[in-house]
Amino acid sequence: MxxxxxxxxxxxxxxxxxxxxxxxxxxxxxxxxxxxxxxxxxxxxxxxxxxxxxxxKQLAHGNTTFADYFEDWIYLVKINDVKETTFQFYIRTSNLVRELFKDIKLKDLNDIIVQRKIDEYAKTHSKSTTHTLLLKIRTALKDAYSRGYISNDFSGLVKSRGKILSKRNKALSISDLKKLRNYTFQHPENEFNLFVLLALETGMRRGELLSIRPENIFEYGIEVRNSISPTSNDKSLKTKSAKRNVSINKEVYDLITKIPVKQNGYIFLTYGFKQSEMLAKLLEKLNIEKTTFHGLRDTHASFLFSQEIDLVYVSKRLGHSSIQTTQNYYLELMPEKKHQQDADALKLLNSL
Incomplete structure (x- = not known):
């Protein structure tokens, strides 16, 4: 040669x-x-x-399996970059990577092989879930390339596919919001009803609601300072912007201040983190369209938007890090408001 x-x-x-x-x-x-x-x-x-x-280029590292590299990467790099709850998600992702890629080595990877594995995963998962997995795989591949363990960065060529599922966290209609809110007001003897009422009233995340202690309640509002997770002991909030004070009505304040404080110092029980299942039974009982517990947060935001409340205020009330986050995830009008705006738009067009 x-x-x-x-x-x-x-x-x-x-x-x-x-x-x-x-x-x-x-x-x-x-x-x-x-x-x-x-x-x-x-x-x-x-x-x-x-x-x-x-x-x-560190070609000798190419004989390492991608699964081993991904696991090493999260324990050496990501463990110091993310909060504990997020790191637990990386660990679950590492198990998925090992299941999908098995003994495939770094040196044998290319966009075709990774695409096939992503497509295999996408057959039984939604597009959003598949995309979340791919984002982490892409980041690991970029890291491997920057260290010279693979010869080129092909991660951008891999596309996320999967089933496009209907949104589970669907906002309730205004009429269903009124029905649910009235019911929880009228049946405060069940603490879960008050948990639902407070979610509708504040738009707080489940973990934020679970972390409420008596000292976090003031006239008339709630200090959001911590969040309880089912997968971690880390009680820190999702973002710095999540630290906030959320105002509530006097009627709601009067109800939640009567809830007996639990032995652990919190207002609410965790209910085994089964709030969505419990909510499903309540909604079925009231003949209200099904949504998840997080859907109550969407309902709160959508209702404020439908009443033309300022976007900046809504974003701060929800504890988002930026207005863009609010626009991306919650700027979905309630059905009644959308129908009204459809009619208004057609009326304007007819007037031309």
Whole structure:
């Protein structure tokens, strides 16, 4: 092999050609090999590998499986970058990566292989869930490329697919909001009803509601300072902007201040974090369209929008880090308001 015989070797094995490149890692010499149908392809690959060695690429790491690399990456890098609850999600993602990629090595990865694995996952998951997985895989691949463990960054070529499911956190209509709110007001003897009422009244997240202590309640509002999670002991809020004071009506204040404080110092029980299941039974009883517990937060936001409350105020009340977040996730009008605006738009067009 001219020009690179001293650095790499090409050996004919039957009908194929095996290229071999010498590597040096952690004080030890190793060899990277790959077979090709033609000598020209083998020579080209060997040349590319030698050039990448010259550019500082750490090719020896390519023999590490992607699953092992992803796990090492989250424990060495991400563990210091994210809060504990988010890190727990990375651990679950690592288990998914191991299940999908099994023993596939870094050096054997390309956009086609990763795309196939993402598509395999997408067959049984929603597009949004698949996209969340892909984002983390992309970040890990970019990290591997920046460290020279893979020869090119192909992560941007991989697309997220999957089933487009109807939104589970659906905002209730104004009429259903009134029905649910009135019922919870009239039946305060059930503490879960007051939990639902407070979610409708404040738009607070479930974990934020669960972390309310007597000292967090004032006339007339609630200090949001912590959040309780079912997967972590970390009680810190989702973002810095989530720390806020949320005003409430006097009638709601009077009801929640009568709730007996639990032995652990909190106002509400965790209900085993089964709030969505409990809410589903309540909504079925009242003949209200099903939504998740987080859907009550959407309902609160959508109602404020429908009443033309200022976007900046709504964003701060929800504890979002930016107005853009509010626009992206909650700027969905309630059905009655949308129908009215449809009529208004047609009326304007007819007047031209």
């Amino acid at each position: 001219k020009g690179i015989d001293s650095m790499a070797s090409i050996i004919k094995r039957g009908k194929s050609y095996r290229a071999q490149v010498s590597l040096y890692k952690n004080g030890k010499h190793k060899k990277l090999t790959k077979s090709f149908p033609t000598k020209k392809e083998a020579e080209l690959w060997a040349l590319e590998m030698e050039l990448e060695k010259g550019n500082g």
